[in-house]
Amino acid sequence: MPTVSSQDxxxxxxxxxxxxxxxxxxxxxxxxxxxxxxxxxxxxxxxxATAGLTAFGATPGKVFAGQATxxxxxxxxxxxxxxxxxxxxxxxxxxLDARGAERGxxxxxxxxxxxxxxxxxxxxxxxxxxxxIEIMSLSTYALAAWMRRGKKxxxxxxxxxxxxxxxxxxxxYGTSLVFGATGSTLLSDVARGPLQAGGSALxxxxxxxVAAGLAFKVAAVPFHVWTPDVYEGAPTPVTAFMAAGxxxxxxxxxARTVLAAYAATGGAADSAFPRVLAVLALxxxxxxxxxxxxxxxxxxxxAYSSIAHAGYLLLGVLAAGLPAVRERALSGxxxxxxxxxxxxxxxxxxxxxLESNGQPGDEPADAWDLERLAGLxxxxxxxxxxxxxxxxxxxxxxxxxxxxxxxLVFQAAVGAQYLALAVVGVLTSALGAxxxxxxxxxxxxxxxxxxxPAGVTSPVLSVALAVAVAAVVVLGIGSEPVASLAxxxxxxxx
Amino acid sequence: MTPLESYFPLAVVFxxxxxxxxxxxxxxxxxxxxxxxxVKEAPFECGSDPVGDARGRFGVKFYVIALLFVxxxxxxxxxxxxxxxxxxxxxxxFATMAVFAATLVAGLAYVWKKGALDWE
Amino acid sequence: MNRTFSKLALWAFLALLVALFLGYFITRVLPxxxxxxxxxxxxxxDLVFYACxxxxxxxxxxxxxxxxxxxxxxxxxxALLGTAALYVFLSADxxxxxxxxxxxxxxxxxxxxxxxxxxRIGEVNVSNQSLGLGGGLAVFAAVAPLLMLxxxxxxxxxxxxxxxAPTTARxxxxxxxxxxxxxxxxxxVLLATLVGAVVMARKELKAD
Numbered sequence: 001m002p003t004v005s006s007q008d009x010x011x012x013x014x015x016x017x018x019x020x021x022x023x024x025x026x027x028x029x030x031x032x033x034x035x036x037x038x039x040x041x042x043x044x045x046x047x048x049a050t051a052g053l054t055a056f057g058a059t060p061g062k063v064f065a066g067q068a069t070x071x072x073x074x075x076x077x078x079x080x081x082x083x084x085x086x087x088x089x090x091x092x093x094x095x096l097d098a099r100g101a102e103r104g105x106x107x108x109x110x111x112x113x114x115x116x117x118x119x120x121x122x123x124x125x126x127x128x129x130x131x132x133i134e135i136m137s138l139s140t141y142a143l144a145a146w147m148r149r150g151k152k153x154x155x156x157x158x159x160x161x162x163x164x165x166x167x168x169x170x171x172x173y174g175t176s177l178v179f180g181a182t183g184s185t186l187l188s189d190v191a192r193g194p195l196q197a198g199g200s201a202l203x204x205x206x207x208x209x210v211a212a213g214l215a216f217k218v219a220a221v222p223f224h225v226w227t228p229d230v231y232e233g234a235p236t237p238v239t240a241f242m243a244a245g246x247x248x249x250x251x252x253x254x255a256r257t258v259l260a261a262y263a264a265t266g267g268a269a270d271s272a273f274p275r276v277l278a279v280l281a282l283x284x285x286x287x288x289x290x291x292x293x294x295x296x297x298x299x300x301x302x303a304y305s306s307i308a309h310a311g312y313l314l315l316g317v318l319a320a321g322l323p324a325v326r327e328r329a330l331s332g333x334x335x336x337x338x339x340x341x342x343x344x345x346x347x348x349x350x351x352x353x354l355e356s357n358g359q360p361g362d363e364p365a366d367a368w369d370l371e372r373l374a375g376l377x378x379x380x381x382x383x384x385x386x387x388x389x390x391x392x393x394x395x396x397x398x399x400x401x402x403x404x405x406x407x408l409v410f411q412a413a414v415g416a417q418y419l420a421l422a423v424v425g426v427l428t429s430a431l432g433a434x435x436x437x438x439x440x441x442x443x444x445x446x447x448x449x450x451x452x453p454a455g456v457t458s459p460v461l462s463v464a465l466a467v468a469v470a471a472v473v474v475l476g477i478g479s480e481p482v483a484s485l486a487x488x489x490x491x492x493x494x
Numbered sequence: 495m496t497p498l499e500s501y502f503p504l505a506v507v508f509x510x511x512x513x514x515x516x517x518x519x520x521x522x523x524x525x526x527x528x529x530x531x532x533v534k535e536a537p538f539e540c541g542s543d544p545v546g547d548a549r550g551r552f553g554v555k556f557y558v559i560a561l562l563f564v565x566x567x568x569x570x571x572x573x574x575x576x577x578x579x580x581x582x583x584x585x586x587x588f589a590t591m592a593v594f595a596a597t598l599v600a601g602l603a604y605v606w607k608k609g610a611l612d613w614e
Numbered sequence: 615m616n617r618t619f620s621k622l623a624l625w626a627f628l629a630l631l632v633a634l635f636l637g638y639f640i641t642r643v644l645p646x647x648x649x650x651x652x653x654x655x656x657x658x659x660d661l662v663f664y665a666c667x668x669x670x671x672x673x674x675x676x677x678x679x680x681x682x683x684x685x686x687x688x689x690x691x692x693a694l695l696g697t698a699a700l701y702v703f704l705s706a707d708x709x710x711x712x713x714x715x716x717x718x719x720x721x722x723x724x725x726x727x728x729x730x731x732x733x734r735i736g737e738v739n740v741s742n743q744s745l746g747l748g749g750g751l752a753v754f755a756a757v758a759p760l761l762m763l764x765x766x767x768x769x770x771x772x773x774x775x776x777x778x779a780p781t782t783a784r785x786x787x788x789x790x791x792x793x794x795x796x797x798x799x800x801x802x803v804l805l806a807t808l809v810g811a812v813v814m815a816r817k818e819l820k821a822d
Contacts, residue, residue: 004590004794012795019802023600026809030607064795105813112806119799131796134803142810180770195771202768205761500778501702505662554815560727561811564720565804571712572800575786582783587790590798597801601808610812 011058011070014051014078015119018085021047022111029104037102041093041460044107045086051118052082060492066186067125076334076489077121077252083471084244084341085114090464091349092237098456099147106146110241113139117249126175126185126210129253133171133217136249137164140242144234156233163226167216174209177202182264187256191263200265207261208276214257217250218310221283228291231303232368236352239299243306243348244341247313251337255317255330259493262321277318282421284311289428292435299351299368301435302344305394308432309340315425316409319416328415330490332408335483339401339475343393346468350387353456373439375448383457384443386465393472395436396429401475404483558610569598627751628679634758635671638766663703670696683729687722694718708782 009016024047025040055078058070068074089107096102116135123129141164145157179185181194181203194203212223219227231239258277265273288308295301313336319329354372377384393402406429413422475482576583576591605611669692676689694717701710789797 004586015799019597023597023805026604027600030604065792067795105809109806109809109813112802112809115802127793128796128799131799131803135799135806138803138806138810142806142813145814148814177764181768183771196769198769199771201764202770205764554731557724557727557731558811558815560720560724562808564716564724565808565811567716567720568804569801571716572789572797575708575782575789577786578782579786579790583786583790590790590794594798594801597805598808601805605808605812608812610815 005063007059007061008063011061011063011068011122012119013054013057014082015115015122017047017051017054018082018111018115018118021051022108022115025104025111026108029108037097037104038093040102040104040107041089044089044111047111048082048086048089048114051114052079055079055082055118062124064128066188067128068119068122069124070122071492072485072489073252073330073334073493074118074122076338076485077248078118080248080334080338080341081114081117081121081245083338084241084248084345085110087342087345087349087464087468088237088241088244090460090467091240091345091352094456094458094461094464095235095237095352095355097458101147106143109139109143113143113241114245117245120249121252123253124187124256126178126187126190126257129257130168130171130175132249133253134168136246137168137217140238140246143238143241144230146235146238152233153235154233156230159226160230160234163216167213167223169213170209170216171213174206174211174213177206177209179206181206187260191260193264203264204273207257207264207273210257211254211261211277214250214254215280218247218254218313219307220280220310220314221287221307224284224287224307224310227307228300228303231306232297232300236299236348236355239303240345240348240352243302243344247306247310248337248341251313251317251333255320255333256493258317259320259326274318274321277314277321278418278421281311281314281318282424284308284314285425285428286311289431293431295435296370297368298370298373298439299348301439302347302351305432305436306344308428309336309344309394311428312336312406312409312425313340315413315418315421318421319409319412319418322416325412325415326493327487327490328408329412330493331483331486332405332412334486334489335408335475335479336405338482338486339393339405339472342468342471342475343390343400343402346386346465346472347390347394349461349465349468350383350390353383353461370439370442371446371449373442374446376443379448380457382462383465386469387443388440389469389472391436391439393476395433397433399473399476401472401479404476404479408483555613562605562610565601566598569595627754628675631675634762638762659703663700666696666699666703669693670700684726687726687729690725691718691722694722705778706781707778708780708785 021044025043028040028043055075058075060071062069089110092106092110093102096106113136116132116137116139119132120129120136123132141157141161144160145153147153148157175185178190181199182190182192183195184190190203190207194200216223216226231243234242258273261273285308288304288306288311292301292304292308295304313333316329316333316336320326320333322329351368354376355367373387376387389400393400396402396406398404406425410422410425413419413425572594573591576587580587671693673689673692673694673696677686677693680686680689694713698710698713698718701707701713
């Protein structure tokens with residue numbers, strides 16, 4: 001018989017608020033036909049803020065028979081996702097308004113996606129995780145197709161959909177194998193290992209498939225091939241939201257799954273699972289950074305940089321396998337996700353502001369070429385400054401958030417005896433500094449080309465950029481409050 | 495045999511349908527006279543002269559209607575087991591199902607007002 | 615030259631699949647019916663099961679290897695029907711009917727519409743090249759033997775299918791108790807799908 005305690009409902013409040021917000025915006029779009037849409041982005045921010053606040057309210061514990069867990073970890077994920085959603089909504093308002101493409105459905109789909117991400121942060125059951133991933137993915141497929149005219153957006157949406165469907169299939173197949181081995185989809189049962197002696201091969205196969213499906217979502221090499229095309233072709237604010245939100249949510253469930261997998265396969269160091277993960281992390285760091293170097297398109301460069309950051313995050317997840325450093329590693333990952341959310345959305349927002357104003361299909365091939373940034377410091381000093389802050393943060397230069405995040409993750413990796421990987425991480429970060437700082441060089445040291453447009457800015461975009469810059473700097477200088485939140489969040493995950 | 499026995503009549507129906515379909519087409523092909531002419535060879539298009547490509551584009555309307563059908567089809571599949579147990583599940587079950595249905599009713603209201611259900 | 619090679623490779627791949635299946639059938643399935651030299655005729659139910667399973671696999675192969683996309687749809691129909699039959703063998707009557715209702719009555723029709731919506735499907739230029747047959751074979755060679763080995767060697771926790779009783783009522787109970795969370799959340803999946811479909815199919819955006 002259905003028995004829902006108030007604790008269950010309270011724990012799910014952020015998810016419900018985000019979904020309800022989506023429905024509200026959906027209905028407001030068709031029932032309020034005044035043609036004024038300025039309120040929509042603010043409504044989205046309001047719902048995001050409410051969801052973020054209610055995440056604190058839940059009593060920690062397992063709900064719905066252990067299928068979801070409301071704890072400090074899920075609260076941190078929900079707050080990060082809500083923060084990203086609010087930033088992305090403000091960026092979208094400016095970008096879409098300039099193109100006459102602002103509609104309630106856009107925000108509704110963003111809110112649905114965010115509700116899926118928030119649920120993914122709580123999910124401790126593979127089936128619930130799958131449903132949450134589907135909410136998140138279906139909404140982002142439609143968002144990626146928002147501007148359909150032109151080849152690039154259509155191709156991006158199509159690729160994202162096909163490969164997303166493929167990764168979901170992998171995830172589901174893996175889940176079915178895991179169920180075959182353990183008789184349950186609950187992660188707490190999976191952690192106990194196979195039901196029968198000799199079933200560990202089946203369990204490992206299932207877990208590897210699940211991990212591969214999630215690796216698609218976080219864009220880890222070799223499951224990354226869709227990322228550059230999709231990130232480049234999707235509308236820029238959508239790319240920002242995808243890069244930050246999807247990554248955050250997917251890493252949350254990946255961390256929970258990997259910990260269960262470690263427990264199931266017995267110990268961290270000697271089983272094959274960590275080795276596979278280590279290879280993935282290594283490849284992702286190398287490929288992401290190496291391929292970002294030759295990119296002339298800033299948007300494409302940021303796409304490869306997103307792959308590279310997935311590599312550093314994987315390193316953190318890998319280190320979390322060792323119980324001794326688990327708390328440090330996971331808190332590093334969480335902090336990294338928060339810092340990446342602010343930096344990436346900010347960077348994509350600047351890129352979006354400099355795009356030409358027409359339909360995306362009319363854009364020349366070099367719509368996001370580095371040249372467009374040349375001399376930005378003269379034309380738009382504040383925009384150039386904001387971009388500099390984001391680039392420094394992505395590169396991991398102190399005193400920005402990116403530096404603290406990288407420091408925490410690499411420390412954890414060293415603590416877990418992954419010395420070689422940590423060295424590779426530091427070296428590739430140094431390589432990353434080259435292509436991030438190249439953007440800064442273009443902005444400050446190259447003269448502007450003739451007739452280069454000044455770019456679109458609006459009050460809402462300025463607010464979003466100011467908040468993002470403030471977040472990056474505050475996380476960099478006074479990182480302690482957020483870092484302690486992340487530590488508290490990491491401490492509860494077993 | 496197995497409990498599958500209860501499905502035996504269904505299997506007979508399937509087999510009959512298969513045999514009947516094949517027999518009708520096969521017998522017509524075997525026994526029927528063949529006197530081809532230009533008019534007969536033309537693709538059949540409801541008596542009118544065939545116009546245009548057989549792989550012409552359908553309106554995107556068809557796709558939207560078909561997808562709406564699938565969505566509400568799935569909703570029906572979800573609701574059916576609850577309907578079978580509606581007395582046992584009581585008001586709690588009704589409330590949970592109402593939340594489920596309300597979400598989709600909101601979607602229906604949106605689609606309706608949006609005009610996606612209008613044909614032209 | 616290249617095309618003949620790829621055709622050869624395709625047929626070799628198909629032959630390998632068939633050989634693997636036959637090998638599995640002869641070594642793992644047949645011995646159950648031939649204990650100690652005494653030939654026991656397989657039961658009728660088992661024969662029907664293998665026919666359904668073979669139809670499912672053949673349909674799936676048709677989806678993957680057919681050059682004509684409409685034939686792929688027919689293959690999908692066969693695969694989905696076969697799956698529905700397999701549900702029947704597991705005493706899951708509701709699932710079997712739902713499979714017919716949703717997948718064959720709904721999803722397949724949707725796919726056929728989508729196929730007919732897109733003429734000139736071959737004229738799209740895709741910017742990055744697919745891995746092609748070689749890459750596909752490489753991935754297959756890496757993954758398939760592993761999965762097959764696992765499937766064959768691992769002792770599965772086998773449960774005999776339950777008695778052929780109506781399952782609908784039990785599914786209703788489970789939906790609203792054990793699986794309440796995914797059940798409720800599934801409505802949001804459906805809603806997002808609905809909105810996404812309308813967004814994709816709408817007319818071009820213009821400022822109003």
